[in-house]
Amino acid sequence: MSSLVVLGTTEQGLMYAIMVLGVYLTFRILNYADLTVDGSFTLGAATAATLITSGYNPWFATGVAFILGCLAGSFTGILHTKFKITPLLSGILTMTALYSINLRVMGKANISLLRERTIFSDFESLPYMQEYGVLILAFLTVVIIGFFIYLFLETEFGLALRATGDNELMIRSLGVNTDLMKITGLALSNGLVAFAGSYVAQNQLFADISMGIGMIIIGLASVIIGEVLIGTRTIAKAVLAVLCGGVIYRGIIAIVLQLGLVATDLKLITALIVILALITPQLRSKFSRPLKNV
C-alpha cells in the first residue's frame, strides 16, 4: 500500500472513529440499538456542506451539524421514552424522516465542496500544517473528544447514564429520571455522529444523500473490533478501544480493497463481520458444552 493510501485511510479512520464513539454511547452504554445514526451522519454532512456553500464559516457549520445531530437523537429518545415506541422502531422512524429532511437541507442529492473553505483548508493554511494538516486536526479532535467523553462517563451524570443501560430498575429506584438519561445519551450520540459526518464531508469535499446508509453497521463492527482487540476492563480502555476500532475498521476495508474486492461488496463484508462477532459467543457455548438429552 502506498503511503498516500495509508495516510488517507488513517485520516478517514479517525473521522469515522468519532462516529463510532457515538454508536458506542448508545449501543454499549445505553444498551440501545439506535438506527438514527444512518440519518444523523448524513444530516451532519448535509448541514455542513449547505452552510459552507452558502458562505458560512466552516467551524460554525460544524458546530451546527453537531447541534442538529443532538436534536435528531433527542427526537428518537422522546419517541421511545414518552410514547413507548420500541428502540428499533424509534430509530427507524427518525432515520426515515431524516432522509427527506436531508434532501430538503441540501436541495439536491449531493453538494460539492470543491474549492470551498473548510475546517481542513483553514487548518492546512497554518504554518507547518500543509502536509499533515488533515491528519493532525482529525487526531487532535479524536483525542479531545475521546478524553471528554471518558471524563463525562466518570461523572455522577455519566455513572447514572451507564447504570441506565445496565440496570434501569435499580438506577430509577436511586432517584434518576431514566427517560432523561436516555434522551441525553441519544442526543450526545447522534451529535457526535453528525459531527463526524460534517468532518467526512469536508474531507472528501462532498456531501451525498446516501453517505449514511449502513453507518450503524459500520459503527457496530468498529465497536466490536476495538473491544475484541483492546478490551473493555475500564471505561478509559473501552473508549480507547472503540476509537481504535474505528481506525482499524477503515484499515481492514482499505486492505480488502487493495486485494481487489469491489467497493460495492463492502457493506456485505461489514455485515458479515458484525454477524460473526454477534454469534461467536453463542456458537462457542453451544459447541463447548452440548446438552444431554434428558
Added chain:
Amino acid sequence: MLNVQNLVKIFNKGSVNEKTALDNISFNLNKGEFVTIIGSNGAGKSSFLNAIAGNFPTDSGTVIISDKNVTTLPQYERAKYISRVYQDPMSGTAASMTIEENLVMALRRGEKRRLKLAIRNKDKDFFRQELRKLGLGLEDRLTTKVSLLSGGQRQALTLLMATFKEPELLLLDEHTAALDPKTAEKVLQLTCDVTRDSNLTTLMITHNLDQALNVGDRTIMMHEGRIILDIHGEQRKTVTINDLLKMFENASGTQFHTDRALFA
C-alpha cells in the same frame, strides 16, 4: 412516618383480567418501626410496596411519607425517602460497573446528578469502612466489577447501598428468599443490625413465618389486597406459627399456602 389512606389499585380495569391488587388499604407506620408482611401468593404484598415506592400510579387513596404527600410523585422522585432491596440479587446493582461506582450511585440517592467526577478519595475511605462491616472482604475490591460477585455478596452490597445513606423508609421485598440458607441468615442478620443501629423504618415481605414473627416488632398479614391481620406488642410475643395459620384461616376463610411458607 408512613401513612397510607384508602389505597386502591386495580390492574387491567374493565377487562376480563381485572384484578384488584390493593383493596382500600389504610395503614400507618411509626418512625423506627420494623414491620414484616406475610400473605399467600397474589395477596398484594409486592403491589403494596410498589404502590408506596411509586412503580405505578394508583387508582385512589393517598400515600404520605414524613408528612409529604407523595401519591402522584414518580418513582425516581420518591427515591429521596425510600430505599429498596428486591428478591433477585441481580436487580439491586449494576453488574457492568464496579463496587465503588455502585456505592457512589447509592450515596447520591435522590440527589441531582452533576457533571463532576463521581468518586473522590474521601468516598473511598468511607466505602472501605462500610464494606468492612459486611465481613465479606469486599473492602479490598472497590474496583471489582459487580458481575464477578456471588448472589449473596451482591445482595449484601445492595443492602448496604440501601441503608448507608439512611432512608426514611426501607422496603425489603423477600430479599433473602433467593439466597442459600447460610447466606440468607447472614443477610438477615445484617438487616437486623443495620435497621436497629440506624433506627430505620422498615417494611419487609417474607414467606418465612418464623422470620415474620421473630424479626422486627410488628407483623401484618395480607389477603386479596387487604390487610387482614395486624399484630404487635405483647400479643406478638406469644403468637406461634400455628396460631398465625389459624388466624389466617379465620380471617380469610381459606387455607394458607403453607409449603413454601412453613419450610422456607
